[in-house]
Amino acid sequence: MSTYTTLSAETEALVESQREILDAHDDRFEAAKELTTNLGAHWREGHAAFGFWTPELVDDVGPAEVRLELLTATDGVDLTADEQTVEFERHVVETRREGEFTWAAVEGPRPGTRDQFGTLYRLTYESDGERETVTDPFADSLPFGAYGPPELYDTARLDAERADREYFERLRRDGVEPHASEDDGLPRFEPATSMLEIHPGTATESGTLAGLTRQFETIGEKQADGDTLTPAERNFAGYDAVQLMPLAPITQNEDELGYWLPQTVGDDSLQVTVGRPDMVNWGYDIVISGFGTVNPAILETRRPDELVDFIATMHTLPEPVKVVFDIALGHADNGALPLLNEAWLAGPGMYGQELDYTQPVVRAGLLELQRRKMDFGADGIRVDGAQDFTNWDPEAESEWHDDEYLAEMDRVTQEVAGVEYRPWMIFEDGRPWPRSDWELASTYRTLIDQHPHAYQWGPVTFAHNTPALQTFWATKWWRVREVADMGANWISGVANHDTIRRGTQLEPEPPFSQPQINRYLGDSEPEKLDRAYNNPASTVLFHAFMPGCPMDFTHANMRAPWGFVRDTDAVWNLKVLAEEENFPQWQVRPEQFDDDAHFQRLGEWGFDSRDEMSEFLGLLADAVEMTDYEKADIATLLNTMGTPIGDDFTVDELEQLGRDWMRDVADFANLAHWHDEQGDERTAFDLAVREFRHDHDWVAGDLGADDVLDYAYPTDGTVLYYGHRSAPDGGEELLFVAVMEGVAETVVPTDLAGVDSGGWELALASPGLGVAAADEPLELADSDVALFVRSLD
Structure with a gap:
């Protein structure tokens, strides 16, 4: 002893x-x-x-x-x-x-x-x-x-013992000029040129940070040796930053036994049955407790070292890649209640429990948890839902945005490998969301105005964008124009974990009175959704022509399925499942459901086809709405109506079905299944677009007074964007033309943009597009794009 x-x-x-x-x-x-x-x-x-x-x-x-x-x-x-x-x-x-x-x-x-x-x-x-x-x-x-x-x-x-100490020591040696408001002389990591969002739980076969590390090690070795990347590997390359979805410990399903089960307790001994945490979650259902460390469900070895190993690998690639943490401190899941003393919490809120930012120890404690998480070695921090950091004013009977707390988050410095530094700061802030007029009223600039070095998620990136809808690029034109004029400090692009989910919530065959789906994107719903979020025209627009930092999402790059996965909530799981009623049509091809590699748990419930699964979800959605989410009534109603898999459900069985759904969808979304499905020409094009941005990084600045971005008017059934811009040093020009949506159109790019015709060379063209010259007729179908460059040296 x-x-x-x-x-x-x-x-x-x-x-x-x-x-x-x-x-x-x-x-x-x-x-x-x-x-x-x-x-x-x-x-x-x-x-x-x-x-x-x-x-x-x-x-x-x-x-x-x-x-x-x-x-x-x-x-x-x-x-x-x-x-x-x-x-x-x-x-x-x-x-x-x-x-x-x-x-x-x-x-x-x-x-x-x-x-x-x-x-x-x-x-x-x-x-x-x-x-x-x-x-x-x-x-x-x-x-x-x-x-x-x-x-x-x-x-x-x-x-x-971290392997990237030299990376941080270079920052201390080379540094960057501190912002005028930062007079302590500490260096701040500069913004990235382009970024990839990754969900560690589904990005690799193992669903762990160790698996992700191995994947990037292989890519780095091939790059160092000059070897060709596979089409799947290309989807992870060409970025100088990755943003990891939240890594913090999360809630657990209260109906599950858990992973720590004491058996016998003595005065000097304890026998416990322990399990390997295997929760399935996006990562946002955090419990605050333990926020400074890593969710063990994404650790292959259950050692926090895996996160340092991953970061060190990214920092020591032939072309170093920054790592950005997605920090979700604007709420706590209800699972935090047994873990935190009540002083941490202000009461129930939209996402579970509100945190009490007015309590001094809580306010300081959250900042300390942020500091400890970032001290794993992250280069940047993305603050999730900054508009949610609010406090209640009882006299005004309203909430007020705690911008001073957000400023405190910005003041936190990191110390890694003996080097103190400031991270690249990114805020997601759509205020006044969820006010009813938020889509019109939000400027997406509130925190940039307060912190000029910071970035925000821009208006075409925020959660509710749905580029699969017909007229999206016409009705969102005013926001696209804002990106061109003031987007230098915005995260841009259309694909992220939220926007794809919003896409799967669209009605695949909406009534004529509702917005329609862009039929030119593909022949089936999965084809349309895949192409909406991995689209040649928007990829070139945001990566090769527009300002800011464009961000892609791994699942969009892979044209792989993605859905809302959360097997950790026994209370709301069925409601979430009902909200996914259109998922089968958007994300599952019939032959994929029939493949024994997928949906094994649902198969055991008796689902024989994708259509049966879709029918059941539709019935569940109706039952949830009609019963105002009373679970016993849901079971009764489903049993009365009958479903493809029976008519004798108990509440417990429905809840188990919800958990099985979440795990089957997470398995289905694992990118390891989709490596062999990647097209060589498409992935080569996408990578070439990202490499173009890094070779012409001046485009990250706002368009100048003489630059052009416009659309052809009248539309005549086609949303045709075109643009012309010049490098600030006068060394080169770009000419952009794309059919963002609609029927095919034949144009002469130089005539459309009103520029002279000499000296243009084709830089990028969507796969399969035949391009003769910038001053000759070019037929562009939906999503087709061409970008020309002219050197003025």
């Missing part, structure tokens, strides 16, 4: 540090910003320091009753195993409370590393004869998910 001892002097030092910090600051928030850096578990070369914010214990639990429980596995633990039973030594040691904080410095715990499973920890106390525990929202490792105990982890070693 190991020995664990609370170190009196070191514990007193933690308490004294708290006192000194509070005494040094009149502003509680400023004090909390310093105090929260000490919270969590920190390995101190020989002992561990633990700090908890415990306001919920102050009035009801005496200081002497609260102990620190330490659990150390007696044998090796295989963190990759689906399930195993583990024996832990259990030690309970003294803590010290000072006001709302509980501290302990302990000798004996084992720190976790890449190769070593560390000691687990949590606070424990007795209440009404029951043993209660308090977890650590500032945990550095959660191998069994947010609802299992955290692991003491040696994060200093993790940073010291």
Whole structure:
């Protein structure tokens, strides 16, 4: 049996540090910003320091009753195993409370590393004869998910051993000029030229960061050796940044047993059945607790080192690639309720629970969690739903945007490999969304105006854009024109995780009174959707002609299925499933459903075809609407109507069907299934467009006063964009022409744009388009595009 001892002097030092910090600051928030850096578990070369914010214990639990429980596995633990039973030594040691904080410095715990499973920890106390525990929202490792105990982890070693230290040292040496408002001289990572959004859970066969690392390592090796990339690999290349969808620990389905199941508890031992977290989720259903570490469901080894390994791989590619984290701190899933003390939360909200940004420790704690997550080595931060950071004004009976908190997020600096720096800052902010006039009223510039170095998601990128609709490019013209005039600090493009989902929610065959689908995009719904979000005309428009930072989405590049996946919510799963009623028609070809590789769980329910699945979802959607989402009534109504797979459903069975749907869709969307489906000509074209932007990066600036972007008027059944712009240094010109949608049109590009005809060379043309010269007639069908370049040197 190991020995664990609370170190009196070191514990007193933690308490004294708290006192000194509070005494040094009149502003509680400023004090909390310093105090929260000490919270969590920190390995101190020989002992561990633990700090908890415990306001919920102050009035009801005496200081002497609260102990620190330490659990150390007696044998090796295989963190990759689906399930195993583990024996832990259990030690309970003294803590010290000072006001709302509980501290302990302990000798004996084992720190976790890449190769070593560390000691687990949590606070424990007795209440009404029951043993209660308090977890650590500032945990550095959660191998069994947010609802299992955290692991003491040696994060200093993790940073010291990273393979991209030279990358950060170059930043310190070369740096960039700090913005005028940033007088501390710290370098800030510059914006990317183009970016790829990735969902780690479905981007590779393994659905892990390790799998993603291997994929980019292979691409990097081929690039270094001058080897040809496969069509599938091209879809990941040609970018200088990737944005990872959220990586934070997420909620779990309350109807599932979970991944930490104690079996027998003794005074000095604990036997637990542990599982490999395998939640399926987009990543936005976060629980705040453990936000600073990584969701173990996307870690092959369950070691946080995987994230550092991925970042280091991207930074050391032949052409280094920035890594942007998608930070979702504007809400908490309802699953946060048993994990956080009530001071963190302001009450129910649109996405679960609102966070209390007015509470000083919460306000500082969230910023500290952001800092710790970004200290994995990210170059940039995308703030999800910045319009959702609000506080309630009881006198005005309305919410107000906490822009000062967003400014605090922008002030957080990172320290990686001994280098302090500022990340590239990106905000997604569609305010006044969800106000009814948001689509017209949103400027998408509020935070750029406040932080001129920052970027925002632009108006053609925001969630509700649906380019599969007929007249999209005509009715969105005013927004496209804004991108041209003021888009230098916008993330642009039409494909991301939200927009494709909005596409699958469209009615495939809408009534004549509603907006129609662009029939020229393809012969089937899947063809139309694929081409809407991976479209030659829009790809060249945003990557080769327009300002800002264009962003693509892996699933759009691969023309692979993508849907809303979340098997973690027992409450709303069926409602979400009902909202996906059009998914089969948009995303599933009949032969794909018939393939035994897909939809195995749904097959076991009795679905024999895509059409049966589509019929069932339509019935479910009707039942959800008619019953106002009363689950028992939904079951009764479905059983009364009858479905393709039976008429005797219970609520429990419907909920299980919802979970099976989510997992089958996630499996179906895994890109490993679609590598062999990639067209050589198409993927080569897409990559050539991205490479063109990097070779002509001046296009990232706004169009000048003499530049042109317009559409042919009258439309005559065709939305025909054309443009002409010149490099700021006068060295070259671009000539753009594309049928964004509609019937074929024959034009002479130089005549259309009103430019002289000499010296133009074809730079890019959509696959299969025959182009003679810029001053000769060119027939363009829907989505066809040509881009010409003329050197003036």
